[in-house]
Amino acid sequence: MNKQTTAYLNSFTFIFFSLIWIGGCKTPKPVFENQNNKVSMHPAPVVIYKTQTDCSKQVPIMLSDDPQDLISYPHPNDLRYADGRFRYPVLLEDGYYLDRKGIGPKTNFLRISYEEYAANPPAPPTLLNLVDHSAKILEIWHCYLNINEENLIDSLNFFIFNQKLMNRCKRIK
Numbered sequence: 001m002n003k004q005t006t007a008y009l010n011s012f013t014f015i016f017f018s019l020i021w022i023g024g025c026k027t028p029k030p031v032f033e034n035q036n037n038k039v040s041m042h043p044a045p046v047v048i049y050k051t052q053t054d055c056s057k058q059v060p061i062m063l064s065d066d067p068q069d070l071i072s073y074p075h076p077n078d079l080r081y082a083d084g085r086f087r088y089p090v091l092l093e094d095g096y097y098l099d100r101k102g103i104g105p106k107t108n109f110l111r112i113s114y115e116e117y118a119a120n121p122p123a124p125p126t127l128l129n130l131v132d133h134s135a136k137i138l139e140i141w142h143c144y145l146n147i148n149e150e151n152l153i154d155s156l157n158f159f160i161f162n163q164k165l166m167n168r169c170k171r172i173k
Contacts (some may be wrong), residue, residue: 001057045142047099048092048156048169052111052136056089058109059117060101061127066168071106076118086114090153093160096139105173109135124139 063070079101080086086154089097110117111132122130145168147155159168 013015026105036043038060042099043144043146045144045170046152046156047103048090048096048143048160049099049103049137049163050096050136050139050171053134055109055112055135056091056097057130058135060103060107060109061114061131062104062106063128064133065106067108067131068128070124070127073124074101074117076121079114079118086118088114093157096156096160098156103140104136105137105140107137108132127164137173139171140173141165141169141171 019073059074063069063072064071078087087100089100089103092098109132110127110130112122143156143159143165145152145155159165165171
């Protein structure tokens with residue numbers, strides 16, 4: 001090979017590997033797409049809800065729309081934080097609760113407490129017989145808030161007290 005061809009190949013090789021190296025070092029940006037293929041980066045919603053009666057100590061489960069089938073139920077450990085405390089909802093203004101467990105439109109409550117459930121978990125086939133049909137969820141709100149934990153409860157109470165939930169949150173039930 002002559003010097004000119006060797007220099008050309010060396011230059012080509014250098015440029016080729018430089019481009020690969022530069023391209024490989026690029027940090028990919030996270031891409032989140034919603035149903036309309038638009039970029040979206042929402043935090044997970046804070047869920048607040050209101051019930052017909054006080055269900056704050058009752059175990060939530062999810063049932064099908066016709067409430068004949070069990071969709072999901074918690075493992076006893078799901079009802080506790082890592083330090084052993086129970087994950088009760090937080091009472092807010094006007095009878096609303098800040099969810100700590102996973103409340104949704106298909107949520108129903110059992111007639112037993114977190115303590116009873118954790119101490120002696122019922123068999124899944126028996127859970128339908130333990131549903132408290134008088135414990136109804138009246139409202140569920142998803143709030144997409146960029147607020148630190150220390151100010152969250154005060155902010156939610158402010159929105160509830162001043163009837164601003166509809167301005168700051170989305171009602172899902």
